[in-house]
Amino acid sequence: MLNINNLHAELEEDSEVKILKGFSLTINPGEVHAIMGPNGSGKSTLSYVLSGRDGYAVTEGGATLEGVDLLEMEPEERAASGLFLAFQYPVEIPGVGNMTFLRTAVNAQRKARGEAELSAGEFLKVVRAKANELQIDADMLKRPVNVGFSGGEKKRNEILQMAMLEPKMCILDETDSGLDVDAMKLVSDGVNALRDAGRSFLVITHYQRLLNHIKPDFVHIMSDGRIIKSGGPELALEVEENGYTDLLAEAAA
Amino acid sequence: MVALDETQLRDGVDRETVETVQSMAGTYKHGWETEIEMEFAPKGLNEDIVRLISKKNNEPEWLLEWRLDAYRRWLTMESPDWAMLKIPEIDYQEQYYYAKPKSMEEKPKSLDDVDPKLLETYAKLGIPLKEQMVLAGVEGADEPRKVAVDAVFDSVSLGTTFKKELAAAGVIFCSISEAVQDHPELVKKYLGSVVPQNDNYFAALNSAVFSDGSFVYIPAGVRCPMELSTYFRINAENTGQFERTLIVAEKGSHVSYLEGCTAPKRDTTQLHAAVVEIVVLEDAEVKYSTVQNWFPGDENGKGGIYNFVTKRADCREARAKVMWTQVETGSAITWKYPSCILRGDDSQGEFYSIAIANNWQQADTGTKMVHLGKNTRSRIVSKGISAGHAQNTYRGLVSMHPKATSSRNYTQCDSLLIGDKCGAHTVPYIEVRNASSRVEHEATTSKVDDDQLFYCRQRGMDEEEAVALVVNGFCREVLQELPMEFAMEAQALVAISLEGSVG
Numbered sequence: 001m002l003n004i005n006n007l008h009a010e011l012e013e014d015s016e017v018k019i020l021k022g023f024s025l026t027i028n029p030g031e032v033h034a035i036m037g038p039n040g041s042g043k044s045t046l047s048y049v050l051s052g053r054d055g056y057a058v059t060e061g062g063a064t065l066e067g068v069d070l071l072e073m074e075p076e077e078r079a080a081s082g083l084f085l086a087f088q089y090p091v092e093i094p095g096v097g098n099m100t101f102l103r104t105a106v107n108a109q110r111k112a113r114g115e116a117e118l119s120a121g122e123f124l125k126v127v128r129a130k131a132n133e134l135q136i137d138a139d140m141l142k143r144p145v146n147v148g149f150s151g152g153e154k155k156r157n158e159i160l161q162m163a164m165l166e167p168k169m170c171i172l173d174e175t176d177s178g179l180d181v182d183a184m185k186l187v188s189d190g191v192n193a194l195r196d197a198g199r200s201f202l203v204i205t206h207y208q209r210l211l212n213h214i215k216p217d218f219v220h221i222m223s224d225g226r227i228i229k230s231g232g233p234e235l236a237l238e239v240e241e242n243g244y245t246d247l248l249a250e251a252a253a
Numbered sequence: 254m255v256a257l258d259e260t261q262l263r264d265g266v267d268r269e270t271v272e273t274v275q276s277m278a279g280t281y282k283h284g285w286e287t288e289i290e291m292e293f294a295p296k297g298l299n300e301d302i303v304r305l306i307s308k309k310n311n312e313p314e315w316l317l318e319w320r321l322d323a324y325r326r327w328l329t330m331e332s333p334d335w336a337m338l339k340i341p342e343i344d345y346q347e348q349y350y351y352a353k354p355k356s357m358e359e360k361p362k363s364l365d366d367v368d369p370k371l372l373e374t375y376a377k378l379g380i381p382l383k384e385q386m387v388l389a390g391v392e393g394a395d396e397p398r399k400v401a402v403d404a405v406f407d408s409v410s411l412g413t414t415f416k417k418e419l420a421a422a423g424v425i426f427c428s429i430s431e432a433v434q435d436h437p438e439l440v441k442k443y444l445g446s447v448v449p450q451n452d453n454y455f456a457a458l459n460s461a462v463f464s465d466g467s468f469v470y471i472p473a474g475v476r477c478p479m480e481l482s483t484y485f486r487i488n489a490e491n492t493g494q495f496e497r498t499l500i501v502a503e504k505g506s507h508v509s510y511l512e513g514c515t516a517p518k519r520d521t522t523q524l525h526a527a528v529v530e531i532v533v534l535e536d537a538e539v540k541y542s543t544v545q546n547w548f549p550g551d552e553n554g555k556g557g558i559y560n561f562v563t564k565r566a567d568c569r570e571a572r573a574k575v576m577w578t579q580v581e582t583g584s585a586i587t588w589k590y591p592s593c594i595l596r597g598d599d600s601q602g603e604f605y606s607i608a609i610a611n612n613w614q615q616a617d618t619g620t621k622m623v624h625l626g627k628n629t630r631s632r633i634v635s636k637g638i639s640a641g642h643a644q645n646t647y648r649g650l651v652s653m654h655p656k657a658t659s660s661r662n663y664t665q666c667d668s669l670l671i672g673d674k675c676g677a678h679t680v681p682y683i684e685v686r687n688a689s690s691r692v693e694h695e696a697t698t699s700k701v702d703d704d705q706l707f708y709c710r711q712r713g714m715d716e717e718e719a720v721a722l723v724v725n726g727f728c729r730e731v732l733q734e735l736p737m738e739f740a741m742e743a744q745a746l747v748a749i750s751l752e753g754s755v756g
C-alpha cells in the first residue's frame with residue numbers, strides 16, 4: 001500500500017532545518033501501524049510531506065502509494081488516489097457549511113477518478129447515517145467547517161470526512177489529543193468501523209491509550225526524523241511505562 | 254430534520270457553483286457578440302444628439318428641455334477625481350450615444366415579434382424571455398418563483414415579460430421610454446427627484462443622453478407578485494450605455510428588483526454611466542439587487558467597461574425601508590456608491606456588497622447612509638476581494654444629521670487579498686451631529702489562507718475550486734441576502750471571476 005523509502009526532507013526556506021532524516025516504512029493493505037515519538041521528532045512533517053503540503057523539500061528517498069510515486073502528484077491527486085490525512089489541527093473555513101465542504105470534496109474526488117457524482121439525495125442519506133454514528137448532529141453539519149467546534153467536535157469531524165471519502169490509506173495525526181474518554185471511544189469506534197482488508201492506517205499518537213481502542217499491528221518509535229525501533233503492540237506499553245528516555249538512549253548507543 | 258433539509262438546499266447551491274466553474278473553459282463567458290444590423294446616431298455629443306435621442310423616443314417637450322438643461326450643466330462640470338482610481342482620459346466625442354437594432358425600428362407589439370436573433374442573445378445568456386420559463390430552479394425550492402424580465406439591448410428595451418399579470422396587480426413594469434409615453438405624470442413627478450441632473454458629472458451626462466432603462470411603480474399596499482428584473486446587454490462597439498431606472502414604491506408596498514449586466518469582450522474600453530432612482534414612501538420596502546458582470550478587460554488590462562454609476566434611494570416617509578445588495582465582479586473600473594437617504598422617521602437602509610477585482614481591475618465602491626429622520630437605522634456589510642494586480646477600495650459615508658436623533662449605524666467591512674500584488678483600501682467617512690446616535694465600524698483585512706487551501710486540496714479539491722469555496726465562504730453574509738434564484742448565479746460568478754488568480 002504505502003512504501004516510504006529513506007525519506008529525507010528539510011524546510012524549503014531554510015535548508016539548515018532538516019526534519020526527516022532517512023525515514024523508511026512499508027505498510028501492507030489492511031495493516032494498522034502506529035508511530036509514537038517525542039514532540040518535534042517529525043511526525044506531523046512526515047504526514048505533510050506525504051500529503052503534499054508546501055514548504056518542505058524532499059532531498060533524498062521517496063514514497064509510493066500502490067506503487068505510484070506520491071511525491072510527483074498534486075495534493076488533490078494524492079487525495080483522489082486514496083490518501084487521507086486527519087489533521088492534528090483541523091482548519092476552520094468561515095462561511096462554508098460543513099455539508100457543502102463534504103459534498104464538494106466527495107464529488108471532486110469522484111470526478112477525478114472518473115466516477116459519477118453523488119446526487120443530493122444519495123449524499124444526504126449517507127452523511128446522515130455516518131454522522132449519526134459519530135454523534136454529529138444536524139446543526140454541526142450545517143455550521144461552517146470547524147468554526148467554533150470544540151476540540152472533540154473537530155476530531156470527530158475529521159473522522160466523518162474520512163468515512164465519507166473512503167480512502168485507502170488513512171493517516172491520523174494525533175487524533176486523540178484533546179479528547180476526553182467518551183470522545184476517544186467515539187473516534188476509535190469510527191476508525192475501527194473503517195478497518196478492512198483493503199484499507200491501511202498510520203496512526204500517529206503521543207500516548208498509548210488510543211492504541212487500547214485502535215489495536216495496531218505494528219508500533220514504531222520515531223525520533224529525530226527516523227524510526228529508531230519497531231515492534232508489536234507491546235512496544236507501546238513499554239513507552240507508556242518507561243517513557244522514551246531508555247529507548248532513545250538505546251538507539252544512541 | 255428541518256435543519257438538515259435546509260442544509261441540503263444551501264448545499265445544492267454550492268455544488269452548482271463548483272459544477273459551473275468546472276464547466277467553464279474560458280474566463281469571461283459572456284464575451285461573445287451578436288451580429289446584427291444597428292442604427293447609430295452620429296458619433297459624438299452635442300445638443301443635436303440630445304435632441305435626436307429625445308426625438309427617437311418621441312418625448313414630450315419638457316423632457317427634451319430637462320435633457321438639454323442637464324447637458325448644459327454637464328459642460329460646466331468636471332470628472333470627479335477623488336476616488337482611488339486611475340481613469341484614462343475619456344474622449345466623449347469618440348463614442349456613439351445611441352444604438353438600436355434595425356429590426357427594432359418599428360416597435361414590436363410583444364416579445365413574440367422581436368427579432369429571433371435578439372431573443373437568441375438572451376437565451377444564450379440564460380435569461381428567460383418566455384413567460385412559461387423561469388430561471389434555473391434551486392434544488393429544494395418548492396415551486397419555481399416567477400421572475401418578470403425587462404431586456405435592454407444597447408440603447409433600447411426589447412420588451413418586458415409578465416406584463417398582464419403584473420398589471421392585474423396594479424404594478425407598472427416597463428421600459429422608461431414606454432413610461433414616458435404611457436405614464437408621463439409619474440415620470441415627470443419623480444424623475445430627477447432623487448438624483449438631480451447636476452448631482453455629479455456622470456449623472457449629468459446620463460440625464461442628457463439616457464436612452465432606456467426600467468420603470469417600476471408599485472401602488473399603495475401592493476406586494477409585487479413576482480421578482481422584477483432587468484438584463485442589460487451592451488453589444489455595439491464604441492457605444493456608451495446610459496440607462497436610467499426609476500422605481501416608485503407607494504405607501505405600504507413591497508418589491509424586489511434585480512439587474513444583471515453583461516457585455517462582449519473587446520480591446521477597446523466602453524463607458525457605462527447609469528442612474529438609478531428609488532422613491533420609497535411610508536412603510537414601503539424595496540430590495541434592489543445587482544449582479545454586475547460587465548466585461549472586466551483581459552488579463553493584461555486591455556478593454557473592459559467603465560462602470561460609473563449613481564444609485565440612490567430616498568426613504569421619503571416614515572418606516573420606509575430599502576436594501577441594496579450588489580455583486581460587482583465585472584468592469585475594468587467601477588465607481589459606484591448606492592446610497593440611502595433616510596428622511597422618514599424610523600426608516601431603514603441596508604447595503605450588502607461583494608466587490609471582486611482581479612487582474613488589472615479597479616473598484617472604488619461603497620455606500621452613503623444619510624440619516625435625516627429620527628430613529629433611523631442603517632447597516633453596511635462590505636466584502637472586498639482583490640487578486641492579481643487589482644486595487645479595491647471601499648468608500649463609505651455615514652452621516653447622522655442633528656435631527657436624526659437615536660439613530661444607529663453598523664458597518665462591517667472585510668477585505669480579502671489573494672496574492673501580493675493587489676491592494677485593498679478602506680475609506681470610511683463618519684459624521685455624527687447629534688449626541689444620541691451611535692455609529693459602529695469594524696474592518697478586517699486578511700489573506701486567503703494557505704492552510705485553508707491545503708486543507709481543501711487534501712480533501713480532493715483542486716486549487717481553483719478551493720479558492721472559490723473559501724471566497725464564497727468569505728462572502729456568505731452577502732450572498733444569502735440575494736434572492737434565491739440569483740444566489741446560484743452569483744456564487745458561480747465569484748468563482749469564475751477569480752479564475753487564474755492562484756497558481
Ligand SMILES: Nc1ncnc2c1ncn2[C@@H]1O[C@H](COP(=O)(O)OP(=O)(O)O)[C@@H](O)[C@H]1O
Nearest residue numbers: 011017019038039040041042043044045046055
Ligand atoms: N514550517 C516549519 N517551520 C519551522 N520549523 C518547523 C516547521 N515544520 C516543522 N518544523 C520543525 O521540525 C521539527 C518537527 O516538527 P513536527 O513534524 O511538527 O514534529 P512532531 O509532529 O513530531 O511533534 C520541529 O523541531 C519543528 O519545530
Ligand SMILES: [Mg+2]
Nearest residue numbers: 043044088174
Ligand atoms: Mg505533530
